[in-house]
Amino acid sequence: MKKRASFFWLLILLLTSCAPSFQADQQGRVVDRGTGIGGTGIGGTGILAGTEGKSLGLIGRITGFGSIFVNGVEVEYDQATKVSLAGAPAGVGDLALGQVVEVLARNEQGRVTGSDIRIRYEVAGPVGAIDEKSGTIKVLGQSVVIGTGTIRGKGAAGLPGPGTLVRVSGFRAGNGLIFASRLEMGKKGDPALLVGRVDSITGGRAVVAGVPVKLGNRPAGTPRPGDIIRISGRLRGKTLVAGNWRIDPRVPFNGRADRFIIEAVPVLVRNGGQVYLAGMPFQVADPDKIAAANTAQTGRLVRLVGTFNRHGVFQAGRVFMAPSPVPTLRSQPPDIRPGIRPLPAPMMPRPGGRQPPAMPRFPAGRHFPGRF
Numbered sequence: 001m002k003k004r005a006s007f008f009w010l011l012i013l014l015l016t017s018c019a020p021s022f023q024a025d026q027q028g029r030v031v032d033r034g035t036g037i038g039g040t041g042i043g044g045t046g047i048l049a050g051t052e053g054k055s056l057g058l059i060g061r062i063t064g065f066g067s068i069f070v071n072g073v074e075v076e077y078d079q080a081t082k083v084s085l086a087g088a089p090a091g092v093g094d095l096a097l098g099q100v101v102e103v104l105a106r107n108e109q110g111r112v113t114g115s116d117i118r119i120r121y122e123v124a125g126p127v128g129a130i131d132e133k134s135g136t137i138k139v140l141g142q143s144v145v146i147g148t149g150t151i152r153g154k155g156a157a158g159l160p161g162p163g164t165l166v167r168v169s170g171f172r173a174g175n176g177l178i179f180a181s182r183l184e185m186g187k188k189g190d191p192a193l194l195v196g197r198v199d200s201i202t203g204g205r206a207v208v209a210g211v212p213v214k215l216g217n218r219p220a221g222t223p224r225p226g227d228i229i230r231i232s233g234r235l236r237g238k239t240l241v242a243g244n245w246r247i248d249p250r251v252p253f254n255g256r257a258d259r260f261i262i263e264a265v266p267v268l269v270r271n272g273g274q275v276y277l278a279g280m281p282f283q284v285a286d287p288d289k290i291a292a293a294n295t296a297q298t299g300r301l302v303r304l305v306g307t308f309n310r311h312g313v314f315q316a317g318r319v320f321m322a323p324s325p326v327p328t329l330r331s332q333p334p335d336i337r338p339g340i341r342p343l344p345a346p347m348m349p350r351p352g353g354r355q356p357p358a359m360p361r362f363p364a365g366r367h368f369p370g371r372f
Helices: 002-017
Strands: 022-024 030-032 055-065 068-070 073-076 082-085 088-090 100-108 111-120 123-131 136-139 142-145 165-172 178-185 192-202 205-208 211-214 228-236 239-247 259-264 268-271 274-277 302-308 313-321
Touching (some): 136 165, 142 165, 192 211
Parallel strands (some): 055 259, 082 111, 211 239
Antiparallel strands (some): 055 068, 055 100, 100 111, 123 136, 165 178, 192 205, 205 211, 228 239, 259 302
16 A cells, blocks of 8 residues: 555656646746756756856747746846847837747846847738638748747737738748747738848849848848848838848857857758758757757747857757747648758858858957847
């Protein structure tokens, strides 16, 4: 009898330890404490104390409030914290659960304080079509997966109909699918937004993630095929006319962080021995640490903890499965074929194309040039 009782309590203990890392805060909002696999993941800020660098670069979803929780790290902020939304000035009141944010923060013995919080929308604009079977919608030609893992803003229940203005936070897989972590309703007058890879460019016109874009002349620089750019503009027919755009730097935050924690759909693209994380403009070392099986279908996220070396290559020291999922693709949408080849990776030229410049080298303490 004692053996049965001992086994019962052992089973309870195991089930408890495997429970999801979601808790409700005082206002009843869901908080992801980010304990990772078997409690060994990024649990709060405990792993950051002392040895994790004085500055942090975080790219991931907001999964809780009080402060904000991003990638399992509690980031404090106040009314003086710089906040921007798709490149435009914003405030802390614009932060919401499920948004993908890029946070540059100070780490003082495990106490993390955000100095710059940037809200990122992967795409925003009118819905062009919906597919109930797969649970996808088209926004600026992008296939967006909506499901139970998607947090909805006010009025965003169900699949929005054609012509509805929406804003999508989420993660792009190697085949171009966007797994929506948050869906918000847009309003008349909102700019169209797109983050995507430059497929081709001729003069002031480009194709970005399959969308014709009129960039116009800009003396600050010219994007190259393979660059990731962010565009804010207006739709004229099927063409996106950019009012503002910028090229993503190859190293987030221009190298101003000592340590990075990045959340992504871990679809890797190989080219000549080089490995890139789909949707990110940087090269990745240690690809075997990143499990990529079937992620283009499931949208399972990983959290990568690591640094960039002096060549601009991301080196993942630790890899964790993110505890909370994004929506699952129920079936293939009409224009996505099973086994489709991933899009060419950022910074990778097309066959016979011009080779990109070498990865930047810089001494310790120097920042990468450019804007971010």
